[in-house]
Amino acid sequence: xxxxxxxxxxxxxxxxxxxxxxxxxxxxxxxxxxxxxxxxxxxxxxxxxxxxxxxxxxxxxxxxxxxxxxxxxxxxxxxxxxxxxxxxxxxxxxxxxxxxxxxxxxxxxxxxxxxxxxxxxxxxxxxxxxxxxxxxxxxxxxxxxxxxxxxxxxxxxxxxxxxxxxxxxxxxxxxxxxxxxxxxxxxxxxxxxxxxxxxxxxxxxxxxxxxxxxxxxxxxxxxxxxxxxxxxxxxxxxxxxxxxxxxxxxxxxxxxxx
Amino acid sequence: xxxxxxxxxxxxxxxxxxxxxxxxxxxxxxxxxxxxxxxxxxxxxxxxxxxxxxxxxxxxxxxxxxxxxxxxxxxxxxxxxxxxxxxxxxxxxxxxxxxxxxxxxxxxxxxxxxxxxxxxxxxxxxxxxxxxxxxxxxxxxxxxxxxxxxxxxxxxxxxxxxxxxxxxxxxxxxxxxxxxxxxxxxxxxxxxxxxxxxxxxxxxxxxxxxxxxxxxxxxxxxxxxxxxxxxxxxxxxxxxxxxxxxxxxxxxxxxxxxxxxxxxxxxxxxxxxxxxxxxxxxxxxxxxxxxxxxxxxxxxxxxxxxxxxxxxxxxxxxxxxxxxxxxxxxxxxxxxxxxxx
Numbered sequence: 334x335x336x337x338x339x340x341x342x343x344x345x346x347x348x349x350x351x352x353x354x355x356x357x358x359x360x361x362x363x364x365x366x367x368x369x370x371x372x373x374x375x376x377x378x379x380x381x382x383x384x385x386x387x388x389x390x391x392x393x394x395x396x397x398x399x400x401x402x403x404x405x406x407x408x409x410x411x412x413x414x415x416x417x418x419x420x421x422x423x424x425x426x427x428x429x430x431x432x433x434x435x436x437x438x439x440x441x442x443x444x445x446x447x448x449x450x451x452x453x454x455x456x457x458x459x460x461x462x463x464x465x466x467x468x469x470x471x472x473x474x475x476x477x478x479x480x481x482x483x484x485x486x487x488x489x490x491x492x493x494x495x496x497x498x499x500x501x502x503x504x505x506x507x508x509x510x511x512x513x514x515x516x517x518x519x520x521x522x523x524x525x526x527x528x529x530x531x532x533x534x535x536x537x538x539x540x541x542x543x544x545x546x547x548x549x550x551x552x553x554x555x556x557x558x559x560x561x562x563x564x565x566x567x568x569x570x571x572x573x574x575x576x577x578x579x580x581x582x583x584x585x586x587x588x589x590x591x
Numbered sequence: 592x593x594x595x596x597x598x599x600x601x602x603x604x605x606x607x608x609x610x611x612x613x614x615x616x617x618x619x620x621x622x623x624x625x626x627x628x629x630x631x632x633x634x635x636x637x638x639x640x641x642x643x644x645x646x647x648x649x650x651x652x653x654x655x656x657x658x659x660x661x662x663x664x665x666x667x668x669x670x671x672x673x674x675x676x677x678x679x680x681x682x683x684x685x686x687x688x689x690x691x692x693x694x695x696x697x698x699x700x701x702x703x704x705x706x707x708x709x710x711x712x713x714x715x716x717x718x719x720x721x722x723x724x725x726x727x728x729x730x731x732x733x734x735x736x737x738x739x740x741x742x743x744x745x746x747x748x749x750x751x752x753x754x755x756x757x758x759x760x761x762x763x764x765x766x767x768x769x770x771x772x773x774x775x776x777x778x779x780x781x782x783x784x785x786x787x788x789x790x791x792x793x794x795x796x797x798x799x800x801x802x803x804x805x806x807x808x809x810x811x812x813x814x815x816x817x818x819x820x821x822x823x824x825x826x827x828x829x830x831x832x833x834x835x836x837x838x839x840x841x842x843x844x845x846x847x848x849x850x851x852x853x854x855x856x857x858x859x860x861x862x863x864x865x866x867x868x869x870x871x872x873x874x875x876x877x878x879x880x881x882x883x884x885x886x887x888x889x890x891x892x893x894x895x896x897x898x899x900x901x902x903x904x905x906x907x908x909x910x911x912x913x914x915x916x917x918x919x920x921x922x923x924x925x926x927x928x929x930x931x932x
Contacts (some may be wrong), residue, residue: 388823409617411829418824424684424821425874435817439829446813446877 336363338396339495339526340385340414345393347380350441354380356550364494365505367527369537369558372547373571378530381547385528386416411439415488417498420480426473432483433458436490452504455490462486462516478509485516496520498529502536514540534562534586546570559584594804596876603630604795604885610665611892619899621653628804660789661842666888667794667801667852669860673887675843675850676861677806677880679870682813685744685870688725689862690847693747694754696856699725699848701758704765704778712791717852725849728840730754734878784855784909786895804846805884813840815876857909859916860887866923 338361338556347355351562353378362368372378383389387402395402397413397489401433415436423432433445441447462482481501488496501517502510518540521527531537537544537558544561546554548570554561567575567586573576577587612734617623624633627642631650634640640647676689682788701725706716735743735750761823762782769775781788814835817825822832847861865879872878891908897907 341860383823386827388826406829407826407831408829414827416824416827418827423819424686425816425869427816427819427874430818431873432874435828438813438817442812444810486717573888 338362339364341396342381343394343396345381345391345395346458347384347389347391347393348379349380352429354550355456358547358550358552360545360552362495362526362528362556364526364561365524366543367521367528367541368543369538369541370528370530370545370547371534371562371570373530374484374532376547377550379499382416382499382528386410386414386417386497391392408439409492411493413493413518414495414497415491415493416483417481417488417496417501419500419503420477420484423472425464425519426471427457428468429464429472430455430468432472433490436487439491454492455486458489461489461520470572475525476509478505478513481505481509481513482516485513487514489520494524495526498527499531499577500530502531502533506507510536521584534560534567538562538577538584562586581591599886600872602879604882604889608885608889608892611889611918612662612666613894615665615892616654616658616895619653619658621649623650623653655791660794661792661895662892663784663791663798664786664789664794664853665891667798668854668857669864669887669889669891670805670859670884671801671846671850671887672857673864673890674805674880675847676809677865677876677883677888677919678815678843679861679875680865681812681818681880682836682843682924683747684819685747686866687744687748688751689865690843690850691856691858691861693731694727694753694757694758695724695844696851696858697755697758697762698730699724699851700856701762701765701842702848703852704762704769704782705875707774707778708765708769713902717849719796720848721845722850724844724851725841727754727758728844728930730757780855781908782855782909783907784857784912785905785907786854787859787905789853794853797849801846801849804842804849807842808839808846809881811835811842812876812880815839815880816874819874855907855909858913859891859912859920863916863920863923864890866918866920870923 340358340362342358345355345358347434357406358381360365370378370381380389382392384393385395387405387407392403392455397405397410404408429527434451437447437451437454437524456468462485462551464482464486467479467483472480475483502513505513514536517527541558543556544554545552546557546561546566555565563577567573574591575586576588578585617798618623620730623885627646627650630640630642631647631654633641634647672690679693680686680689694742699720702719702721703716706719710716710722731747731750731754734753735747738749739746766775766778769778817828817830818832825832850857865883868879868882870883895908898908898911
């Protein structure tokens with residue numbers, strides 16, 4: 334029996350005003366996968382994930398489960414997908430716990446406020462993200478890496494299976510990049526589904542069950558990391574030379590000066 | 592802060608409001624002591640009293656005709672302005688805006704003055720105030736987005752200043768054409784802001800739409816936190832950003848326009864109260880919005896007490912809130928920067 338896609342995009346075209354960004358993209362996300370979306374700047378990665386979250390309107394064929402995404406309200410989408418943006422500043426200085434509680438909004442009725450249960454879920458999410466100690470710190474004073482973990486904890490508090498991340502390691506220091514990847518890896522082992530965009534082929538090799546390469550608004554490769562990430566692809570997409578090496582059990586992508 | 596602490600804080604603020612209101616009911620040019628007040632209540636609810644009938648009727652007059660309408664109006668207007676201020680700040684993710692700064696008060700006062708000019712009907716005045724209050728915000732937003740397409744706090748404030756000035760000028764036109772012996776003085780005195788005209792039945796009538804809009808804003812407050820994350824992220828978390836913005840702006844405009852109709856332009860309350868509360872309890876709107884309502888009510892009750900008793904003549908409360916508000920705001924602005932930057 335064929336596996337059912339949780340999120341499916343068929344022959345998707347999209348343009349901003351006159352600039353065409355996506356030229357017929359086909360993509361399916363299956364439960365339990367960790368998909369890395371690779372591609373150079375301006376290839377349409379961010380546009381694609383925004384379309385899949387209905388943050389951009391289009392009349393393209395996108396399905397969430399069996400339902401057309403256009404017919405889903407933001408609330409319905411949030412009941413299935415959590416979006417983890419790049420960390421950013423917030424004009425009002427919320428506590429970390431308040432930030433995580435915001436992930437519960439789609440679970441609350443119109444007139445309900447967060448209950449004791451919601452607070453518990455938020456605390457558990459903080460624990461899972463390894464930042465329980467930060468609960469009462471103020472979000473604005475955290476480091477970039479901690480902020481990114483808070484946004485991840487908020488997604489966990491949303492109690493959904495699909496996580497969509499936009500360049501999660503962007504702006505983090507070297508240690509935090511790797512720690513975040515490890516956390517994604519361990520959450521994936523618990524059964525969460527990930528779709529993340531990334532600029533690093535090496536990270537895609539470390540943490541992915543599948544790699545999709547987007548170039549010039551088209552998917553040019555889609556498959557297992559070891560099949561997709563090779564020197565020719567790097568040369569073609571990024572215009573640089575790189576070697577793929579085996580280190581212990583892992584393949585690594587190492588750029589070399591030409 | 593967990594939700595039990597939040598409940599406790601709201602409870603304490605409510606108690607404080609009731610205490611201040613009760614104090615205002617008894618205190619004034621003619622002080623009523625607790626014993627007489629108890630006797631008065633006994634008379635009202637049981638029918639017997641040890642007080643003289645003349646004293647009873649005097650107390651009855653003071654309480655029902657003079658103090659109660661004024662106290663209720665101060666509570667309603669203080670709550671309406673402070674809540675609207677907190678909500679406008681949330682809607683535009685901009686801690687510098689308020690009903691006054693966005694031009695709503697000026698727009699509503701122009702609308703109300705037009706209404707007074709063309710009709711004796713109070714409802715017409717209220718509706719006109721609301722319509723022009725809303726036009727003023729829309730204009731402030733339009734000017735803001737015309738000048739710059741970035742969401743800059745300062746540009747929106749400038750848009751509000753321009754919109755407010757426009758309606759203030761238009762209001763001057765109305766004053767100029769108004770009958771100098773009847774309509775003009777009415778408009779001028781009303782604009783300075785006063786709670787003294789309040790009649791109990793008028794206050795009760797306007798309390799329904801004001802309380803409903805405040806309740807609406809309080810019920811929506813859990814969504815407001817998300818707007819400060821940016822529209823895209825708020826949508827991804829599952830809320831209908833556009834609808835929430837429109838409803839909340841309409842409710843805040845309605846509440847502050849009705850406040851203008853009832854008591855003229857009372858500035859600064861909508862700006863400083865949310866700031867003070869944010870400084871005390873943090874920016875979470877689930878607590879900020881209802882606490883602003885209670886604190887605004889307490890603030891205006893106290894300001895009204897000062898306006899009545901500071902000098903031998905009553906100072907218009909709108910003038911007084913500006914005099915109190917400006918130094919507080921300068922202080923708060925310095926302290927509060929940490930909470931929103």
